[in-house]
Amino acid sequence: MWDYTEKVLDLFYNPKNQGAIEDPSEAGVAVVFGEVGSIACGDALRLHLKIEVEADRILDARFQTFGCTSAIASSSALTEIIKGITLDEALNVSNRDIANYLGGLPEEKMHCSVMGQEALEAAIYKYRGIEVEHHEEDDGALICSCFGVSENRIRRVVI
Amino acid sequence: MSAVIYLDNNATTQVDPEVVAAILPYLTQYYGNPSSMHSFGGQVGKALKQARNQVASLLGAEESEIIFTSCGTEGNNTAIRAAIAAQPDRKHLITTQVEHACVLNLFKQLEKQGYTVTYLSVNRKGQLDLMELEAAITGSTALVSTMYANNETGTVFPVEQAGAIAKEYGATFHVDAVQVAGKLPLNMKTSTIDLMTISGHKLHAPKGVGALFVRRGFRFRPLLVGGHQERGRRAGTENVAGIVGLGKAAELAQLHLADVATEKKLRDRLEKGLLAISDTELNGDRKNRLPNTTNIGFKYIEGEAILLSLDQYGICASSGSACTSGSLEPSHVLRAMGLPYTILHGSIRFSLSRNTTESDIDLVLEVMPGIVERLRALSPFNND
Amino acid sequence: MSAVIYLDNNATTQVDPEVVAAILPYLTQYYGNPSSMHSFGGQVGKALKQARNQVASLLGAEESEIIFTSCGTEGNNTAIRAAIAAQPDRKHLITTQVEHACVLNLFKQLEKQGYTVTYLSVNRKGQLDLMELEAAITGSTALVSTMYANNETGTVFPVEQAGAIAKEYGATFHVDAVQVAGKLPLNMKTSTIDLMTISGHKLHAPKGVGALFVRRGFRFRPLLVGGHQERGRRAGTENVAGIVGLGKAAELAQLHLADVATEKKLRDRLEKGLLAISDTELNGDRKNRLPNTTNIGFKYIEGEAILLSLDQYGICASSGSACTSGSLEPSHVLRAMGLPYTILHGSIRFSLSRNTTESDIDLVLEVMPGIVERLRALSPFNND
Ligand SMILES: Cc1ncc(COP(=O)(O)O)c(C=O)c1O
Ligand SMILES: Cc1ncc(COP(=O)(O)O)c(C=O)c1O
Ligand code: FES
Ligand code: FES
Numbered sequence: 042m043w044d045y046t047e048k049v050l051d052l053f054y055n056p057k058n059q060g061a062i063e064d065p066s067e068a069g070v071a072v073v074f075g076e077v078g079s080i081a082c083g084d085a086l087r088l089h090l091k092i093e094v095e096a097d098r099i100l101d102a103r104f105q106t107f108g109c110t111s112a113i114a115s116s117s118a119l120t121e122i123i124k125g126i127t128l129d130e131a132l133n134v135s136n137r138d139i140a141n142y143l144g145g146l147p148e149e150k151m152h153c154s155v156m157g158q159e160a161l162e163a164a165i166y167k168y169r170g171i172e173v174e175h176h177e178e179d180d181g182a183l184i185c186s187c188f189g190v191s192e193n194r195i196r197r198v199v200i
Numbered sequence: 201m202s203a204v205i206y207l208d209n210n211a212t213t214q215v216d217p218e219v220v221a222a223i224l225p226y227l228t229q230y231y232g233n234p235s236s237m238h239s240f241g242g243q244v245g246k247a248l249k250q251a252r253n254q255v256a257s258l259l260g261a262e263e264s265e266i267i268f269t270s271c272g273t274e275g276n277n278t279a280i281r282a283a284i285a286a287q288p289d290r291k292h293l294i295t296t297q298v299e300h301a302c303v304l305n306l307f308k309q310l311e312k313q314g315y316t317v318t319y320l321s322v323n324r325k326g327q328l329d330l331m332e333l334e335a336a337i338t339g340s341t342a343l344v345s346t347m348y349a350n351n352e353t354g355t356v357f358p359v360e361q362a363g364a365i366a367k368e369y370g371a372t373f374h375v376d377a378v379q380v381a382g383k384l385p386l387n388m389k390t391s392t393i394d395l396m397t398i399s400g401h402k403l404h405a406p407k408g409v410g411a412l413f414v415r416r417g418f419r420f421r422p423l424l425v426g427g428h429q430e431r432g433r434r435a436g437t438e439n440v441a442g443i444v445g446l447g448k449a450a451e452l453a454q455l456h457l458a459d460v461a462t463e464k465k466l467r468d469r470l471e472k473g474l475l476a477i478s479d480t481e482l483n484g485d486r487k488n489r490l491p492n493t494t495n496i497g498f499k500y501i502e503g504e505a506i507l508l509s510l511d512q513y514g515i516c517a518s519s520g521s522a523c524t525s526g527s528l529e530p531s532h533v534l535r536a537m538g539l540p541y542t543i544l545h546g547s548i549r550f551s552l553s554r555n556t557t558e559s560d561i562d563l564v565l566e567v568m569p570g571i572v573e574r575l576r577a578l579s580p581f582n583n584d
Numbered sequence: 585m586s587a588v589i590y591l592d593n594n595a596t597t598q599v600d601p602e603v604v605a606a607i608l609p610y611l612t613q614y615y616g617n618p619s620s621m622h623s624f625g626g627q628v629g630k631a632l633k634q635a636r637n638q639v640a641s642l643l644g645a646e647e648s649e650i651i652f653t654s655c656g657t658e659g660n661n662t663a664i665r666a667a668i669a670a671q672p673d674r675k676h677l678i679t680t681q682v683e684h685a686c687v688l689n690l691f692k693q694l695e696k697q698g699y700t701v702t703y704l705s706v707n708r709k710g711q712l713d714l715m716e717l718e719a720a721i722t723g724s725t726a727l728v729s730t731m732y733a734n735n736e737t738g739t740v741f742p743v744e745q746a747g748a749i750a751k752e753y754g755a756t757f758h759v760d761a762v763q764v765a766g767k768l769p770l771n772m773k774t775s776t777i778d779l780m781t782i783s784g785h786k787l788h789a790p791k792g793v794g795a796l797f798v799r800r801g802f803r804f805r806p807l808l809v810g811g812h813q814e815r816g817r818r819a820g821t822e823n824v825a826g827i828v829g830l831g832k833a834a835e836l837a838q839l840h841l842a843d844v845a846t847e848k849k850l851r852d853r854l855e856k857g858l859l860a861i862s863d864t865e866l867n868g869d870r871k872n873r874l875p876n877t878t879n880i881g882f883k884y885i886e887g888e889a890i891l892l893s894l895d896q897y898g899i900c901a902s903s904g905s906a907c908t909s910g911s912l913e914p915s916h917v918l919r920a921m922g923l924p925y926t927i928l929h930g931s932i933r934f935s936l937s938r939n940t941t942e943s944d945i946d947l948v949l950e951v952m953p954g955i956v957e958r959l960r961a962l963s964p965f966n967n968d
Contacts, residue, residue: 042618042625050508053508054508054509056578105580110504211619212616232596238592270654274808274820305810424657425657425689426660426690428685436657437783438791439654442792
């Protein structure tokens with residue numbers, strides 16, 4: 042049994058900000074989503090952002106996650122963390138921040154928080170029209186096949 | 201934790217109160233060492249003898265064919281190593297892709313040490329194909345090792361036929377019967393099995409005790425060497441309390457084999473109710489199956505999330521085996537069966553015991569639809 | 585059997601009632617599998633964690649350095665095999681002539697597999713000579729394995745000095761501390777020991793559970809492979825009740841280390857009284873010795889006859905170790921000490937525990953002269 046914190050369990054049982062965001066077609070507000078993972082991997086996250094264009098600020102964030110307890114809790118935590126901050130600030134949110142928000146994750150589950158950071162990156166880059174850089178070294182041995190994350194990638198992101 | 205709805209009996213079982221009662225004196229007044237040269241130790245030796253008798257009786261074996269071990273893992277490790285040592289010139293081994301980690305990982309280690317291992321496949325229902333065994337076996341096959349029934353799906357293998365094939369080629373035949381002892385009748389007298397492993401904690405004895413059946417005449421080589429315990433076949437001061445418990449548990453299991461139909465009925469009701477939820481599928485062989493096990497795939501959601509959701513209601517179940525749950529990989533058994541990804545990650549095993557009640561099943565059937573619905577609502581793959 | 589005067593504590597000990605109390609909940613309500621993915625199993629995992637902590641504390645080690653095993657024999661077998669695997673190019677091993685069977689017999693087996701083994705001798709008092717170790721060890725020595733204290737005579741070896749020598753040559757240093765844990769203070773933090781074995785039933789925990797200390801950083805290879813239990817270093821569902829018991833026993837042992845002087849006083853009184861019988865001799869080292877053990881040779885009579893005579897009074901003692909008592913050979917330990925035949929066959933070990941009372945000692949001192957006299961009267965070697 043994984044040693045989950047109360048916070049992880051709470052956000053798993055009572056997740057905040059689940060679901061998608063409808064495009065309100067309001068002036069000055071944009072809606073975008075970023076996605077990582079796939080059903081084949083066993084884990085996937087679709088992160089929806091509502092952005093105040095002028096201020097470059099995140100007005101709202103919601104998630105849809107297929108995955109384990111820590112993946113769901115991490116997604117929910119991420120949306121809580123990024124609501125109200127600017128996109129530049131959001132790009133500085135690391136998976137560590139997500140884990141810290143949760144009061145920690147079991148070592149073997151740290152990678153579950155990586156997915157959140159990546160979906161965030163994907164959403165913002167998509168919004169800004171930037172090609173997502175491809176990390177060559179990420180093509181190492183798959184260690185979390187439920188996630189599609191390579192060992193190299195975990196080393197790069199987690200350590 | 202208040203009431204527990206324990207449907208994880210393939211992981212481990214509750215020690216039967218009668219077993220606890222049988223054990224207690226050996227944790228308190230009868231603390232002598234059975235090897236000691238005084239009657240205080242001697243009476244403990246008698247208790248071991250009785251336990252050996254009880255276990256032999258459950259397996260339809262002779263007392264001298266029973267070696268007590270510390271668990272199913274030790275039994276399997278010991279049996280496989282003994283089989284290899286018995287025919288050192290044969291360098292080919294056969295097992296299946298769906299064995300327990302304590303068999304698979306040992307074979308993987310043996311591959312590095314110069315052995316060639318054939319891992320027999322299973323079909324979508326988790327069934328073995330004996331033709332594949334016949335095609336693989338040769339005169340240099342030292343060992344055929346297969347489980348009797350799979351711990352995750354409950355699928356029962358045709359072990360006697362497999363054993364007959366092994367015999368033809370002079371290979372030792374080892375069977376991991378950890379999930380079968382106490383659930384199906386066993387009779388070693390008329391069997392093709394040379395070595396067979398059982399583990400106490402799967403049949404209402406404590407954790408940390410097991411037994412290995414070694415057919416009389418088999419050239420056995422111990423894994424643990426040292427003192428003369430177990431007639432030189434397993435050194436180490438005996439887990440007396442555990443062994444006495446295993447003996448009592450074997451005796452009770454034999455009695456309870458008769459009412460396994462009740463358990464099966466409960467299992468079937470549970471299964472039917474769960475399969476009524478949309479986008480679910482039964483994993484495994486509906487026919488050749490343990491009476492207590494059902495494994496169901498809930499599409500589009502993930503196993504651990506389901507388990508923790510059940511946990512809120514005190515319901516214990518599992519995805520994969522308890523032993524591999526420390527890893528993040530989806531079950532190697534379901535993967536070997538070639539299940540699609542949609543099912544692979546969201547499959548849950550419910551395993552009953554003679555203690556399971558109608559109201560246990562009621563509760564699961566009551567809460568499961570809501571759990572599935574909630575998690576599907578969270579999921580981006582929600583197929584609506 | 586009415587009252588038992590139990591003076592065979594080096595064979596096994598009475599489970600402490602507090603240990604039994606600690607165990608019971610894990611035989612009854614907390615029956616989950618610690619590897620399971622539900623909180624019912626999770627709470628059992630926490631109990632294992634606490635036990636690991638308690639054992640680590642007794643040994644002055646870190647939690648991560650403790651692996652639970654099924655007995656001292658498994659611990660010793662595992663440690664020796666791990667040491668060999670860690671340095672596969674080194675083919676020389678060093679141990680002593682007075683090790684427990686579970687060490688000696690493994691080394692004998694390894695000799696057949698191409699290893700050269702040096703068996704260090706002991707002198708008349710059962711002491712090791714470190715010069716002999718220095719002379720034997722070379723750069724191709726993979727392992728020095730020695731007991732901390734001998735089970736038959738209680739003689740304590742200078743393990744830290746031996747370890748320092750092993751280190752100099754890059755050999756792994758394994759210590760069988762089965763007879764020492766709970767009798768002498770241990771502190772792995774400041775020790776030269778790489779691997780150290782203990783066994784629960786020698787310190788008032790149940791039989792069938794033990795622990796292996798593996799120094800952090802040691803390249804360990806498991807003996808039992810399979811699931812991820814014990815962080816992949818010892819597969820097999822844990823003997824939860826036993827481990828919880830070992831944890832509690834370790835905690836109690838630490839407390840009782842303080843009043844070992846009382847035990848020693850009783851031992852000394854027993855020893856003095858027995859040596860007052862004519863034609864008796866103390867076997868072993870009077871100084872470097874476990875506080876609870878005395879081994880006395882009664883000339884011209886035979887050990888088993890003495891033991892059975894004592895048994896009539898409910899007194900439990902032993903000749904040789906319990907583990908070798910199934911054989912008819914006189915003790916290999918006393919033989920290695922070069923004792924004359926007159927003593928070899930009539931030597932008895934009395935081993936006390938914290939439960940031993942003054943009146944236990946009184947009874948032995950009361951009946952022993954008569955027993956010796958009677959047997960000597962029967963003997964043709966009666967030297968009068
Ligand atoms: C089929 C099978 N084999 C072997 C084992 C291992 O037995 P143990 O847990 O006693 O080591 C188990 C259970 O864990 C099992 O289900
Ligand atoms: C010194 C020594 N080593 C090892 C052992 C073996 O331990 P166990 O009986 O737990 O297998 C014993 C006791 O039997 C012993 O006295
Ligand atoms: S995302 Fe949690 S285990 Fe892979
Ligand atoms: S005469 Fe009985 S053991 Fe030697």
